[in-house]
Amino acid sequence: AQTVTQSQPEMSVQEAETVTLSCTYDTSESDYYLFWYKQPPSRQMILVIRQEAYKQQNATENRFSVNFQKAAKSFSLKISDSQLGDAAMYFCAYRKRFTPDKLIFGTGTRLQVFP
Amino acid sequence: NAGVTQTPKFQVLKTGQSMTLQCAQDMNHEYMSWYRQDPGMGLRLIHYSVGAGITDQGEVPNGYNVSRSTTEDFPLRLLSAAPSQTSVYFCASKPIQGLDSPLHFGNGTRLTVT
Numbered sequence: 001a002q003t004v005t006q007s008q009p010e011m012s013v014q015e016a017e018t019v020t021l022s023c024t025y026d027t028s029e030s031d032y033y034l035f036w037y038k039q040p041p042s043r044q045m046i047l048v049i050r051q052e053a054y055k056q057q058n059a060t061e062n063r064f065s066v067n068f069q070k071a072a073k074s075f076s077l078k079i080s081d082s083q084l085g086d087a088a089m090y091f092c093a094y095r096k097r098f099t100p101d102k103l104i105f106g107t108g109t110r111l112q113v114f115p
Numbered sequence: 116n117a118g119v120t121q122t123p124k125f126q127v128l129k130t131g132q133s134m135t136l137q138c139a140q141d142m143n144h145e146y147m148s149w150y151r152q153d154p155g156m157g158l159r160l161i162h163y164s165v166g167a168g169i170t171d172q173g174e175v176p177n178g179y180n181v182s183r184s185t186t187e188d189f190p191l192r193l194l195s196a197a198p199s200q201t202s203v204y205f206c207a208s209k210p211i212q213g214l215d216s217p218l219h220f221g222n223g224t225r226l227t228v229t
Contacts (some may be wrong), residue, residue: 004157035217045158045205045220090158102173103150103218105157 002027004094006106013082014114020067021077021109023092031097034068034075039089039108048090051075053097079111085112117141121206128196128228136191136224138206144219145211147189151175151202152223158205164189165211192202196228 003026013019025034036048051059052069058066063083067076079086094108122137140147148163150173158174164183178200180192189208193200203225207218 043203043223043225045207045218047217050217093157102160103158103164105159107155107157 001093002029002096002104004092004104004106006109007013007091008108008109009107010112012112012114013079013086014015015082015084017082018078018080019082019111020093021079021111023075023077023106025073025075025092027073027094029097032071033095033097034066035093035095035103036064036066036075036077037091037093037105038086039091040087045091049077072092082113084113087111119206119208119219119221121204121224123224124222125225126227128193128226130196130198130228132196133192133194134196136193136204136206136226138189138191138221139187140189140206140208140219142208142210142219143186144208145186146149147183147208148173148189148218149179149181150205150207152205153202157168161191161204187194193226196226198228200226201228202226 005024032053034051038046038048049064063080065078087089089108091108093103095103119140126209138198143167149161152157159175164170170212203223205223206221
């Protein structure tokens with residue numbers, strides 16, 4: 001069975017600094033997707049970034065980028081130039097490709113951003 | 116475009132009561148699903164549907180029923196609520212043409228069972 005592990009329950013960062021959130025996963029599949037979701041206090045689940053396992057290039061979305069290490073089954077999220085609005089729970093998630101929507105989530109990392 | 120709409124936002128039930136959590140989407144998405152989120156855990160899939168008339172179980176289906184009579188609606192029923200069902204429930208949807216497209220989530224329903 002696939003599993004997703006986030007070993008950092010909480011992280012903190014100073015505004016304008018860079019922070020990296022860790023995620024590891026376990027799967028025997030070769031074709032899959034990895035996601036980072038942000039959940040602010042409003043409870044809304046917001047997709048931050050997505051990585052296709054068949055792509056070697058790391059995904060980037062503005063200040064958010066990932067370090068995808070397929071062999072190590074590692075998928076970390078780097079937030080550059082942190083902003084107060086980045087404070088939230090961040091969830092790493094996995095899905096086999098060509099499955100409808102069976103996302104498997106990690107337990108989350110709470111990110112605090114200090115001014 | 117309202118997206119995925121969940122009602123109610125909050126609900127308190129007594130043990131043994133029944134209720135239905137509503138989920139509606141106006142994007143004509145074929146795939147819809149229900150997740151629950153418990154403290155210290157990630158979201159876990161309860162049930163999902165790939166189209167009207169078709170439903171299947173996810174990781175934690177016990178105690179919940181679903182049906183999908185229309186493309187737009189995917190209600191989640193608790194027949195006899197238990198304290199273990201205290202959780203935040205999320206509905207999500209996505210289009211079938213974009214199998215690789217991401218899920219659209221509703222804003223969640225916080226359910227407390229006393």
